[in-house]
Amino acid sequence: MRKFKKGIVYLLFAIPVVTQLYPLLWLLLYSLKTNEEIMDGSFFSFPKTFQWHNYSEAYTSGSYLKYLSNSVFVTGITMICVIVLASMVAYAISRFRWKYGNIVMTIFLMGMMIPMQATLLPLMIIFKNIHVLNTHLSLILPYVAFSTPIAVFILSGFMRDIPHEIEESAFIDGASVYRIFRSIILPVSIPPVMTVCILTFINIWNEYILAATFISSEKLKTLPFGVYTFVSQYSVNYGNIGAFLVMGALPVILIYFFLSNKITKGMVAGAVKG
Amino acid sequence: MVNRQMKTTFTVALTAAMALSVAACGNSNDNSKNNAAASTAPDSTNSGTATNTTKSDKKVTITFQNIYPDPTTPSYKMVHELKDQYEKEHPNVKIELDTLNTDQQKVKLKTQAASKEVPDITIVNPAAQMKPFVDAGLFAPLNDMLDQNGLKDTYQSGLLDYYSFNGNVYALPDGNNIEVVYYNKDLFAKAGIAKTPTTFEEMLKDVKILKDKGITPLAIGEKDSWTGSFLFMNILLRTNGGPGFLQDVMDGKKTFEDPAFVEAVDAFQQLVQAGAFPDGATSIDANAGGNIFKSGKAAMWVIGSWETGAVDASSVAGKVGAFQFPTVNGKGDPNQFMLAPGSAFAISANSEHLQETKDFLNFFASNLPKKQFELKNAVGLGQKVDGDLKAAGYSDLAITIAGLFNQVKGGDLSFDNTMNPATSQVHLSSIQNLFVQKMDSAAVAKEHQTAFEANK
């Protein structure tokens, strides 16, 4: 009976493994098929011969490297800014004794409820006036701004629970607040920072509405925009699209699998007290 | 204390703001340099017709928003080859292409327009769809530029009217197309259909025959709802006995509850009920819908003649013919077509290099026909071009379509090119609804009329 129960439980664990991983396999097979094989729609079949040329074609016609390096640049800068800025605010909210801490927290939390699409036009007008349209800054700024609420939320939750003896002893030793923040709080907070990283990364890496609207120069465009354009082109070569999608998803998947254990740990740490 | 606190707060805010603006300068280097160059140099007078090389060292970047993203299409090649040629002849001019797909471009232009930041050259649709932009004063009149190099005379007579408001031309079309019915001769033969339908009743009969043979009768991608509307409007053009129905509605001479409109809805529903369209048509986007035909899975495709080049480049090339949309209930003239004057190039009224942009567009529009002809994309061109299709190796299909063009005896523009955007959206989704459920035709008509009155 016990064994039977265990079997059921394991089955319960196995089903989502199949359903959640299948899309990756599907995409991979899709990208290696000919148009005819894809149009047949036989879902489980392997391609007769692997159409590797789909990849070389997607690579050459899609400006992959340029889009990729733009995406890496924009996402990288955004993540650094989010982590630095949000952890500072989170530290102040969770560890300083001041009147407006709760108000500031509430203001940030309200930001989570604002849909990005609703701010498209006002942002456009602001950026026009500070002359950053069609630069990477026009993406980095809103990305940072829209990522901070959740980051502040997670980080302050974690920082609230750091035992304050650590800080006190450092304070008595004459360390400044900045020093404590830099050499004690930040290093301890690495797990939730990882969580913030991956959440920010996922959102920004896949964002295309702002990217399509604020960037006009070909040389500044980012990867999701490239993927989206590539997908909706006129005469359709499905295999190439599949290949481009795989190449677009690859960086996320790689980073995710390298960091996944750290992320789970960070979530534990970060989400405890919201 | 309070004072000091305020002061520090202010200082910090200021520092942050400065840091921001410094970063901004650092990043927008390219742009601001150009802007500076543009504002110091006096506007060049009518110098340099398009073909001369102007020996100006004034560096100019022209942003050219366009909707030709696919490197395998002739349009893409046309834009890029003309751009390269122009940049070579004018080393001081750089053409920056902002290439988007159609949907993206529509949204982007609207956002840009709302913040008065229209790119030097952009793309708009004719008549009602470009009117709000013209009313907002966003586009520069192109009359002076059309007179240079005889550009104006290359356009088919009357074509530029779709892009003219208050006596000024505001955009130059990339083509001029009509709606036709493409059909796959092999599939027709397989189903034993000997001749193409000339009446709607015959068409319905053919639909049923094809359906029984397991062939999708009509390809469509109705997720992009303009496709269904384009077909519906062709039926309306027939049931109304001629063009002008929407104009009459706008002039208050008719309403949408007119018998002609109800009859058109009825006829359209007959097509749907007969199973003419692919399963799940409303989730298929326009490109994928076209692919059903281009991959030989559907027998007919009712669409604009702009697809001729793409059909010739697909796997059904050589097997495809075309015919006029049939009469409906004995009404209408097959030689009246749904007209589709092309997307058009407009210039921003606020362009920092207005003259240079005009010069470039003049060159571009003057050379477009020749280039398109070379690239085998001359069917549905809005401009006159020297050359014989047959001699140049164009397909039979292209020649058939060119023949249909010669028979055109007027017609109508699509719904969204005639009516205001809000009414158009109601219409589009109302027609889309017919694909998924049977409706009372009178109710559909009423829905149109209500929307029209609410958005006058």
Added chain:
Amino acid sequence: MKVLKVPARTIAVFVLPCLFLYVCLVFIPILVSLYTGLLKWDGLTSATFVGFGNFKNMFFNDPVFWPSVRRTLLYAVASMLEIPLCLGMAILLNRYVKRGNTLVSIYFTPVILSVVIIGQLWKTIYNPASMGGMLNGVLISLGLNSWTHNWLTEPKIAMFALYLVSLWQFFGYHLLIQYTGVQNIPDELYEAAKIDGADGFKADRYITLPLIVPIFKISIVLAFIGSLQAFDLVMVMTAGGPAHATDVISTHMYNSSFMSLKYGYGSAIASFLVVVCLVFTGFINTIFNRIERKFN
């Protein structure tokens, strides 16, 4: 407890850079948007002030609005109902699997994929059998021909087909949050309970559930906000069609602004969305605070 009493200047250094950026780029734009909601404006020509005219139209004259609100709220309810399921799964994982992290990471995969990919995949699954749709194919091979549907184009079904994709995609997200919450409960508590004779589900009832409430709340709030703003997936898969059958608040807002060129009206819908978000989140918070107090 907050320990440090620092000068205001230090607080300013820590808080203002981020707050400044955030207020300028998130708060001010949405305030502008709220104001635009009071205008009749096509985004191009000059606007006229109509006060609450847009809201009146929205509430009383727009046949698309209320159905889209209903669909959105149903979306939210469905996503929130998924969370107890995730919690149950998380508890089981914690009990039966030593290194559950790997499994959780696998479940998380769909979250990291872009909506373009996910939309494409599920469209292929939902396609009619004649186009090789997997779901219908499976049903037919099981002899259940009458169960086949055009999942994305039948108005009564399409929205549920979209809900399912969303539930599938965010299953791993909420499981991860719940799992980490469960893992974070100190083992000593369970050991102590064991000595008192509470084991298995009994221990869950008295230890896990009370301690997980805050994490549970986070998931609920995130799910709620997420589904209220659901946009990309609907755009990619159905664009709100057929005939508005899958329109949610955010797609209706987008279409009104950019397709119908009723920019003021679209902004009014956006305002409504933000207000609903605020009110309901406050509501959820109150409920959970009560629950937490009860447990303590």
